[in-house]
Amino acid sequence: MNRPDLSQFKCLGCGACCRQDGYVRLKKNEPDIIAAFLNMDIYLFIETFTILTKDRQALSLIEKKNGECIFLTPQGCRINDVKPEQCLEFPFVWKFKDFQKICAWAKKELKKNR
Numbered sequence: 001m002n003r004p005d006l007s008q009f010k011c012l013g014c015g016a017c018c019r020q021d022g023y024v025r026l027k028k029n030e031p032d033i034i035a036a037f038l039n040m041d042i043y044l045f046i047e048t049f050t051i052l053t054k055d056r057q058a059l060s061l062i063e064k065k066n067g068e069c070i071f072l073t074p075q076g077c078r079i080n081d082v083k084p085e086q087c088l089e090f091p092f093v094w095k096f097k098d099f100q101k102i103c104a105w106a107k108k109e110l111k112k113n114r
């Protein structure tokens with residue numbers, strides 16, 4: 001399969017990556033930052049919106065029943081201003097197999113280069 005030129009990546013906000021299964025791992029200081037953004041007590045935030053990863057090394061955001069991230073809304077990411085580094089690193093560091101099949105930017109790029 002063709003691969004898009006990642007140096008041209010520009011998020012189109014389709015939310016496809018936010019609907020993927022798997023952890024959204026939080027860096028050490030991110031629970032505090034997100035809790036403050038939501039004006040929530042840190043312990044309540046952790047209890048309400050995170051789980052401990054299986055390797056017990058990090059907290060991850062929980063998912064809705066349909067598998068999408070708890071913070072994905074019809075208007076986009078509810079915590080966009082403080083979203084985790086993992087989200088910001090897509091599709092450079094964190095990505096999933098065949099992401100180019102569902103990412104709106106990648107699909108557009110591949111169509112353009114056909």
Ligand code: SF4
Pocket residue numbers: 017018024061069070071072073076077078079080083084087
């Ligand atoms: S935190 Fe925001 S950008 Fe990251 S997966 Fe959830 S909805 Fe998407």
